[in-house]
Each structure stands twice: as C-alpha cells, then as structure tokens.
Amino acid sequence: MNSTISPPLAWSDSLLLGNIGIDDEHAVLAECIGRLQSARDEDLALALDEVLAHAAKHFAAENALMLDTAFPPRDCHIKEHEAVLSSLGGVKRRLTHGDVEVARRLADELASWFPAHVQHLDSALSHWLCKLRYGAKPLVLRMGRKSTAESAS
Numbered sequence: 001m002n003s004t005i006s007p008p009l010a011w012s013d014s015l016l017l018g019n020i021g022i023d024d025e026h027a028v029l030a031e032c033i034g035r036l037q038s039a040r041d042e043d044l045a046l047a048l049d050e051v052l053a054h055a056a057k058h059f060a061a062e063n064a065l066m067l068d069t070a071f072p073p074r075d076c077h078i079k080e081h082e083a084v085l086s087s088l089g090g091v092k093r094r095l096t097h098g099d100v101e102v103a104r105r106l107a108d109e110l111a112s113w114f115p116a117h118v119q120h121l122d123s124a125l126s127h128w129l130c131k132l133r134y135g136a137k138p139l140v141l142r143m144g145r146k147s148t149a150e151s152a153s
C-alpha cells in the first residue's frame, strides 16, 4: 500500500536555473522522485533504483563541473551529493530486507530536499557557470506554474 504523506514531486518551471544541461537532468530526477513517492510496494525497489541511478549520474556531472571550474563552495555541495547517495544506498539495502516504510519516508524527504537543493546550491552553480561563460547571470523565463512543493506549503 502506498502511504506517502506528501504529494508526489512534479517538475515545474520554478525549478529552472537557466542551464539547459542541469535543468534537463533535474526534470528527470524530479520525475523519478515523484514516481518513487507514488510507487506501489512491489514497485518501490525499481523506482528507488531509478532515483539512485539518475542521482548518481547527475551528481557526478555537477561535481565535475564544480571541480573543473574551481567553484568556490564546491566542497559543501559535493558533500551534500555524497550524503544523499549514501542515504539512498542505505535505504536500498533496508528495502531488500522488506523495510517499505523507510523507503516511503526517504521518498518524501527527497521531495522536500530536492527543490531546496536546486534553488540554493544548484542555483549558485548555475550562476557561477553562466558568469564564467558569458559574464552575466542566467536568463530564465518562467510561465508561472508552481511546483507541488510550493503548492503544498
């Protein structure tokens, strides 16, 4: 049974940062997290694997951008990525032993964590990259649709 507390995370243009590569990967990750929140018990392991695979790939790409450009606050950002991957791995192990509730809690925590991470740490990275490439802030055009995280608050 799905006992998720929060509404499933959905991508919205409030999460756009103005870096096409990062934005595209965030859209996929948001959808993966939303699917994990909505998954039936029997589908949780597969949904968690999808989140883990995409998060690992995306975090590695961001980490490389931060290291390659000597992004000043890279250490704390990289540590946060590592902490999330560690949590995902730990929950995956517990889920193999039948701990469904810990996976449900993780799904809701990810749905709360993701928009905050995007709007704070990833936003700073996007600004940094844009400044390096173009000497200006990113230009983001939003259509005004709110994310599920904003609608719920």
Ligand SMILES: [Fe+2]
Pocket: 022, 026, 058, 062, 118, 122
């Ligand atoms: Fe990100």
Ligand SMILES: [Fe+2]
Pocket: 062, 077, 081, 117, 121, 122
């Ligand atoms: Fe990040």
